[in-house]
Amino acid sequence: MEKMKRRDFLKISGLGTMGLFFGMNLAHAGEVADKSVAAKTAKSYVDNWKSPWHPDVPSRLCALTHDLAKQGLSGEWGAKMINVNWEENIPADWMPQRRYAAAAMSVAKNAPLRIEKGELIVGSATLIESTLGRVPVINCHGINHVTVGFERVMNMGYEGLRKEIRERLATADLDDYGRDLNEGALQTLDAIEVWNDRNIALLSQMEAEADEAEKPFYRAQAERLARVPKYAPQNFHEAVQSLWTTYAFFRLMGDWMGIGRIDKILGPYLKKDLKNGTLTLDEAREILAHFWIKGTEWIGHYETFGASGDAQFYQNIILGGIDKNGNEVTNEVTYLVLDIVEELHISDFPIAVRLGQKTPDKLIRRIAEVQRFGGGIVSVYSEDTVIAGMVKFGIPLEDAREYSNDGCWEAIVPGKSSFMYSPNDMLPSLYAALKMKTAELPHYDNFESLYEAFHSELDNHISKLHDRMDGWWKDKNHPCVMASMFTEGCLEKGVCYSAGGATYPMHGIHFGGVSDVANSLYAIKKLVYEDQYMSLEEFVDILKKNWEGHETLRQLIKNRFEFYGNDNDAADTMMTRVVSDYGDIVAKTKNRAGVMRPCAISTFGREIDWRMYRPATPQGSRLGDILATNCSPTPGSDRKGPTAAMNSYCKIDFTKTSNGAVLELKVLPSSVKGKAGIDALTALMKTFRDKGGYYMHIDVVDTAMLLDAQKHPERYPNLPVRVSGWSARFTTLGKNWQDMIIQRTQQMV
Numbered sequence: 176m177e178k179m180k181r182r183d184f185l186k187i188s189g190l191g192t193m194g195l196f197f198g199m200n201l202a203h204a205g206e207v208a209d210k211s212v213a214a215k216t217a218k219s220y221v222d223n224w225k226s227p228w229h230p231d232v233p234s235r236l237c238a239l240t241h242d243l244a245k246q247g248l249s250g251e252w253g254a255k256m257i258n259v260n261w262e263e264n265i266p267a268d269w270m271p272q273r274r275y276a277a278a279a280m281s282v283a284k285n286a287p288l289r290i291e292k293g294e295l296i297v298g299s300a301t302l303i304e305s306t307l308g309r310v311p312v313i314n315c316h317g318i319n320h321v322t323v324g325f326e327r328v329m330n331m332g333y334e335g336l337r338k339e340i341r342e343r344l345a346t347a348d349l350d351d352y353g354r355d356l357n358e359g360a361l362q363t364l365d366a367i368e369v370w371n372d373r374n375i376a377l378l379s380q381m382e383a384e385a386d387e388a389e390k391p392f393y394r395a396q397a398e399r400l401a402r403v404p405k406y407a408p409q410n411f412h413e414a415v416q417s418l419w420t421t422y423a424f425f426r427l428m429g430d431w432m433g434i435g436r437i438d439k440i441l442g443p444y445l446k447k448d449l450k451n452g453t454l455t456l457d458e459a460r461e462i463l464a465h466f467w468i469k470g471t472e473w474i475g476h477y478e479t480f481g482a483s484g485d486a487q488f489y490q491n492i493i494l495g496g497i498d499k500n501g502n503e504v505t506n507e508v509t510y511l512v513l514d515i516v517e518e519l520h521i522s523d524f525p526i527a528v529r530l531g532q533k534t535p536d537k538l539i540r541r542i543a544e545v546q547r548f549g550g551g552i553v554s555v556y557s558e559d560t561v562i563a564g565m566v567k568f569g570i571p572l573e574d575a576r577e578y579s580n581d582g583c584w585e586a587i588v589p590g591k592s593s594f595m596y597s598p599n600d601m602l603p604s605l606y607a608a609l610k611m612k613t614a615e616l617p618h619y620d621n622f623e624s625l626y627e628a629f630h631s632e633l634d635n636h637i638s639k640l641h642d643r644m645d646g647w648w649k650d651k652n653h654p655c656v657m658a659s660m661f662t663e664g665c666l667e668k669g670v671c672y673s674a675g676g677a678t679y680p681m682h683g684i685h686f687g688g689v690s691d692v693a694n695s696l697y698a699i700k701k702l703v704y705e706d707q708y709m710s711l712e713e714f715v716d717i718l719k720k721n722w723e724g725h726e727t728l729r730q731l732i733k734n735r736f737e738f739y740g741n742d743n744d745a746a747d748t749m750m751t752r753v754v755s756d757y758g759d760i761v762a763k764t765k766n767r768a769g770v771m772r773p774c775a776i777s778t779f780g781r782e783i784d785w786r787m788y789r790p791a792t793p794q795g796s797r798l799g800d801i802l803a804t805n806c807s808p809t810p811g812s813d814r815k816g817p818t819a820a821m822n823s824y825c826k827i828d829f830t831k832t833s834n835g836a837v838l839e840l841k842v843l844p845s846s847v848k849g850k851a852g853i854d855a856l857t858a859l860m861k862t863f864r865d866k867g868g869y870y871m872h873i874d875v876v877d878t879a880m881l882l883d884a885q886k887h888p889e890r891y892p893n894l895p896v897r898v899s900g901w902s903a904r905f906t907t908l909g910k911n912w913q914d915m916i917i918q919r920t921q922q923m924v
Contacts, residue, residue: 177206182652184557184631186436188522192597193367194784195210195453200409207501208448210556212400220273224495225547226847230359232517232518232548233518235518236455236461236464236512236515236518236519237458238337239293240461240464240468240519240888243291243293243294243465243468244464244467244468244519244521245469246473247468247469247470247471247472247521248290248471248474248499248521248892248893249474249475249892250474250475250476250477250725252289252299252471252472252474253306253472253474253475253476254475254476255289255474256301256302256303256306256473256476257287257301257303258287258303259286259287259302259311260445261281261311261312263277263278263281263287263312263804265277265281265313267917269278269347269921270352270355271355271359271651271652271653271654271671271711272355272356272359272360272654272655272659272671273319273355273359273362274313274654274655275310275313275359275363275654275655275656275657275718276358276359276360276362276363276366276656277312277313277362278310278311278312278313278333278364278426278429279362279363279366279367279657280313280365280366280369281311281537281821282302282311282312282359282366282370282375282427282428283366283367283369284369284370284373285618286302286311286370286427287302288301288373288374288377289301289472290377290378290381293382293392293463294465294468295396295462295465296415296416296419296462296465296466296469296690297374297378297396297400297416298370298371298374298419298420298423298424298469299423299469299472299645300424300425300426300427300472300473300650301472301500302427303398303476304429304489305317305426305427305428305429305473305853306473306476307379308429308431309429310428310430310607310653310904311338311427311428311905313431313654314349315355315653316429317428317429317430317431318430318431318432318655318657318658318672318673319430319431319432319488319489319582320431320489320581320583320585320589320594320595320596321432321433321581321582321587321593321594321658321662321727322432322434322491322579322581322582322589322590322592323425323431323432323436323589323590323657323658323662324423324589324590324591324661324662324663325418325422325434325435325440325589326380326435326436326439326440326588326589326590326679327416327590327663328404328421328660328661329404329407329408329414329418329421329440330407331366331407332403332404332405332407333367333368333404333405334405334406334547334792335407336360336364336366336613336660337361337364339666340357340360340361340660340666341361342559343357343666343667344357344358345475347669350667350669351670352651352670352671353668353669353670353671355378355673356482356656356659356665356666356669356670357666357669357755359656359797360656360659360666363656363657363660364660364666367404367421367424368405370424371400371404371405371420373416374400375397375400375401375785378393378394378396378397378400379397380782381393382394382397386592386737388523392699396481396509398417398751398767399412399413399416400420403417403420404417404420404421406521407443408444410444410447410448410453410454410558411441411444411445411447411448411454411459411462412454412462413854414440414441414444415441415462415463415466417656418434418440418441418466419466419469421661422434422490423469425656425657426488426594427537428657429548430658430730431488431489431490431581432489432492432582432658433489433490433491433492433580433581434490434492434493434524435492435577435579435580435582435589436493436494436496436504436506436577437494437506437508438494438495438505438506438509438646439504440510441463441496441508442504442507442508444508444886445506445507445508446506446507449507449691451579454510456507458512459507459508459511459513460511462506462874463511463515464515464519465510467512467516467519467521467523467524468519468521470490470521470524471521471523472524473488473864474523474904477800487907488523488582488901489526489581489582489583490523490524490582490584491524491525491526491527491573491579491580491583491584491900491906492524492525492526492527493526493527493528493529493580494509494512494513494526494527494528494529494857495509495528495530495531495534495538496527496528496529496530496531496534496556496578497529497531497533497575497576498557498576498577499573499574499576499577500531500573500576501576502532502539503533503534505534505535505538505562506751507669509538510538510541511527513541513542513544513545513553515545515672516550516552516553517545517548518546520548520550520552520554520895521552522550522551522895522902522903522904523549523902524551524886525552525554525897525900525902526552527553527554527555527556527580527584528553528554528555528556529555529556529558529561530555530556530557530558530861530863530864530890531558531559532559532864534864536609536857539857539860539861540853540857540859542555542713542856542857543847543853543854543860544853545855545856545871546706546847546851546856546875547844547847547848547853547856547875548843548875549764549874549875549876549895550874550875550876550894550896550897551872551873551876551895551896551897551898551902552895552902553872554584554865554870554871554872554873554898555860555864555868555870555871555872556586556616556869557768557863557864557866557867557868557869558578558865558868559828559831559864559867560830560868560869561575561586561833561869561870562575562576562578563830564586564829564830564831564832565578565588565833566868567584567831567833568762568765568771568773568833569765569766569832570588570679570770572636574679574848575586575592576770577590580900581594582839582900583779583899583900584835584899584900585683585773585775585777585834585835585900586834586835586855587679588678588679588682590662590663591662591663591664591677591678591679591911592677592678592679592680592681593648593658593660593662593672593673593675593676593677593679593680593681593685593800594681594682595647595682595683596682596683596684596685596775596777597640597643597644597682597683597684597779598685598687598778598779598781599636599640599684599685599686600686600687600688600781600789600791601633601686601687601688601689601691601753601757602688602691602692602695602783602785602792602802603632603636604629604632604633604692605629605632605692605695605696605792607632608625608628608629608631608632609625609715609718610712610715611715611718611719611734612790612792616711616712616715616716617711617712617715618711618712619711621698621704622699622703622704625696625699626696629692630760631757633756633760634760637684637760637761641764641767641772641840642714643870644682644684644767644770644772645767645768647770648673648768648769648770649674649675649679649684650674651670651671651673651674652675653671653673653674655671655673658672658673658826659671659672659676661831662676662677662678663677663678663818664676664677664678665677668815671712675769675770675859679771680769680771681770681772681773681834682770682771682772682776683772683773683774683775683834684761684772684773684774685775685776685777685834686757686775686776686777687776687778687779687781687782687785687803687804687805688778688789688802689753689754689757689776689778689803689806690739690740690802690803690806690807690809691792691794691796691802691803691806691809692753693737693739693749693750693752693753693754694739694746694749694750694792694793694794694809694812695737695792695793696749696753696793697736697738697746697749697794698732698736698738698793698794698795699711699793699825700712700749700795701736702714702732708739716752716790716795717791718791718793719789719790719791721790721797721798722795722797723792728797729795729797730872732759732779732793732794732795733794733795733811733812736794737815738794738808738809738812738813739808739809739810739812739816739823740807740809740812740813740815740819740820740823740824741808741812741814741815741820741823742783742815742818742820742822742823743823747823747826748826750823750825750826750827751827751828753831754776754827754828754830754831755826755827755831757831758774758828758831758832759831761773762769762773762774762831773833773834774831774832774833774834775832775834775835775836776805776806776832776835776836777805777806777835777836777837777899778803778805778899779805779899780804780898780899780912780915782801782802782803782804782813782915783801783803783911783912783915786798786799786800786801788806789802794812797810799919801911801914801915804837804839804899804915804919805836805899806837807824807826807837807838807839807841808823808829808871810918810919811918815849816872817840817842818858818859818862819841821840821859821862821863821866821868821871822836822866824838824868824871825863825866825867825868829867829868832869835869835870835872836866836869836870836871837870837899837900838869838872839872839874839897839899839919840871840872840873840874841873841874841876841878841916841919842856842874842875843875843877844875844876844877845873847875856873857880859873872897874896874916874919875895876896878917880894881896881905881913881916881917882917884905884906885905885910885913885917888906891905891906892904892906894906895914896908898912898916907924
C-alpha cells in the first residue's frame with residue numbers, strides 16, 4: 176500500500192494540521208525545529224523504518240505513532256498510575272444506581288488526566304482501581320465478560336440517549352428501582368461529559384502553551400471532543416474519538432468490556448469520508464492506530480501481572496462476518512486494523528475474525544500474513560457454525576447474525592446480552608463412575624454400562640449446577656449503570672444489568688476436561704473391553720496408585736494410542752459422543768428462572784488449578800499433570816500435525832455447544848515462512864471454516880524462544896502469546912501459565 180504522502184498529512188486533524196502532527200514529535204525530541212524539515216525527516220523515517228518484529232513488515236505509520244506505541248508498550252504510562260484519595264462519603268443507604276452515578280461524578284471530577292503531545296485520540300483511564308475491575312469510590316466489582324451496545328449509542332449520541340430516558344421517566348410506569356436506574360443513567364451521562372470537559376480544558380491549556388504553529392492542532396482536538404460523544408459523529412475521526420471516550424470511561428469505572436464489531440461500527444463513517452475526499456486511507460490508519468495505542472495504557476502497572484498476564488481486560492475486537500440482513504461487513508476498517516497490529520504488534524486488543532462463505536479470499540490471506548508474525552493476536556470463528564448454534568439455542572436469526580463475543584470468545588448478541596458463566600470440570604464425573612476416590616473398585620459387565628454410569632454422574636452434576644445458578648441475576652442492589660444503559664432491555668424494563676434486565680440474560684454452563692474424559696473412555700474401551708488386556712478393577716487399582724510400578728504400561732498408552740487430535744475416527748467418535756451427550760443434557764434446560772443457559776467447553780487456564788485435584792487418568796496422565804485446554808487435544812497427544820488436530824475437532828457438532836468451544840494450535844515459525852507458509856495458513860483457515868469448526872486460534876511461536884523468555888524475561892518485554900480468549904505478554908504470566916503455553920504441542924504446517 177502506498178505510504179502517506181506529505182500533502183495528505185494536512186487533513187487528518189480537521190484543521191489542516193497533520194504536518195504539525197509530525198513536526199511536533201521531532202521538535203519535542205530536540206531533533207529539528209523547522210516544521211518543513213520536520214515533515215521531510217518524518218517522511219524519511221517512515222520510508223526507511225522496518226518492523227522490529229520482522230523485516231518483511233512494511234512501514235505505513237509515522238514516527239510519532241511509533242514513538243507513542245513504544246511509550247505505551249514500555250509501560251511508561253501504566254507505571255505512573257496512582258491511587259486517588261476519594262473524599263466523597265456516598266451514603267450506603269442511597270439506592271444502588273444513585274450511588275453509582277455519584278461515584279461516576281466523583282471519578283469525572285477527580286481522575287488524573289493524561290494527554291500525550293500529538294496523540295490523535297484523547298482521554299485516558301488512569302485509575303489503579305480500574306485495572307483491578309473495581310468501581311472507584313464505592314469499591315464494588317465492575318461488570319465484565321460482555322460486549323455492550325457501543326454502536327447504537329454512538330450513532331444517536333448521548334443527547335439521543337438522554338431524550339429516550341427523559342421520555343421514559345415522563346411516561347413509563349416504572350417502580351422506584353426503575354426510576355433510580357434511569358435517573359442514574361442521566362446523571363452518569365452528565366459525569367462522562369464533565370470528564371470530557373476537563374479533557375477539553377486541558378487541551379485548551381496545551382493550546383495556550385504551544386507554539387503558534389501548533390495551536391490549531393489542540394484547538395481541533397478540543398472542538399472534536401465538544402461534539403462527541405454528546406452528538407452523533409459527523410466523520411471517521413469523530414467516530415473513533417466517540418467510541419474511545421465512552422470505552423475509556425467504562426474502563427475508569429472498573430467495567431471491562433469487549434468492543435465488538437469495530438469495522439461494522441466505524442466502517443460507514445470511513446466510507447463516507449473516502450467518498451467525499453475528506454480523508455485518505457493512510458490518514459484513517461494513523462487515527463485508528465492511536466486508538467490501538469490507547470489500549471496499552473495499563474501496561475506497566477504491577478497489579479496487572481500474575482497468573483493470567485497483563486492483558487486480560489476482555490477488550491476483544493471482532494472483524495468481518497455478515498450483518499443482520501446477511502450482507503458481508505468486511506470493509507476498509509477491517510484491513511486497517513490488520514495493518515496496525517501487523518506493524519505495531521500490539522496485542523492488547525485481541526482480534527477474532529468471522530469467516531463465512533461470503534468472506535473475501537483477500538481477507539483470509541491477509542489474516543495469514545499477520546498470523547505468521549506470531550503473538551496470538553488474530554483468531555478466527557466459523558460464523559455459519561456459530562450462528563446455527565445460536566439459532567438452535569433460541570436466538571432469532573437477525574440477532575444471531577450480529578453476534579460478537581463477551582470479551583473473551585463466548586458468543587453473545589452485543590448490546591442485548593448480559594453474560595456470566597459457571598466453570599466445571601468433567602473429569603470428576605468419570606472419576607465418580609470409576610469410584611476413583613473411594614475404597615471400592617468398579618465393575619461393569621460392558622463398556623456401555625460404564626458409559627451410562629458416567630452419563631448419569633454428569634447429568635446429576637449439571638442438575639445440581641442448575642439449582643445453584645437459580646439465585647443469580649436477581650441482584651437489584653448491585654450498582655451497574657454504565658452496563659445497564661448500554662444494554663437494551665435494562666432501562667426499558669427498569670431492571671438493571673445485574674438483575675437480568677438485558678434482552679438476553681445468559682449464564683453459560685461450561686465444562687473443561689472433555690478431551691481428557693473422551694481419551695480416558697477410549698483407552699478403557701480398547702484396553703479393557705476390546706483387547707481384554709486387563710480387568711477394569713485392575714486398571715482402576717493402578718490408577719489409584721498413580722501408575723506406581725506401571726510406568727511401562729503408562730508409556731504404552733501415551734505413545735501407542737491415537738487419541739483425539741490425530742484424525743483417528745475411533746478416538747474422535749468417542750469425543751463427538753461425549754460432547755453430543757453433554758450438549759443434550761444442558762439443552763434439556765435452555766432457559767430457567769428467566770435466564771438462558773447455553774452450553775460450552777472451556778478451561779480458561781483452570782486446568783492449572785484443577786491438576787492437583789485430578790488423580791491419574793486412563794489416558795496416561797498422573798496426579799499434577801496439566802491436561803487439555805478448552806476443546807484442544809490433551810497436550811502431547813496430537814502427533815500428526817495441525818490439519819489432523821483440526822480434522823478431529825471439526826467432527827464435533829458445535830451447534831450443541833452454542834456458547835463456544837476452542838481449538839488452540841501452536842505453529843513453528845519456520846514452517847510458515849514465505850508464500851508457501853502463507854498459503855498453508857490460508858488453506859488451514861479455509862478448511863476450518865468449511866468443515867464447520869467453531870473458534871480457532873493459531874499461535875506462531877517457537878517453544879525454544881518461550882523457554883529462553885522464561886529464563887531471560889528482560890530480553891522479551893513484548894512477546895505476546897494467545898492464552899485463551901485473551902493475549903498476554905509472555906513474561907507477565909505466572910510460571911505455571913507459562914508452562915501451560917510451552918507444553919502445547921509444537922506443530923509444523
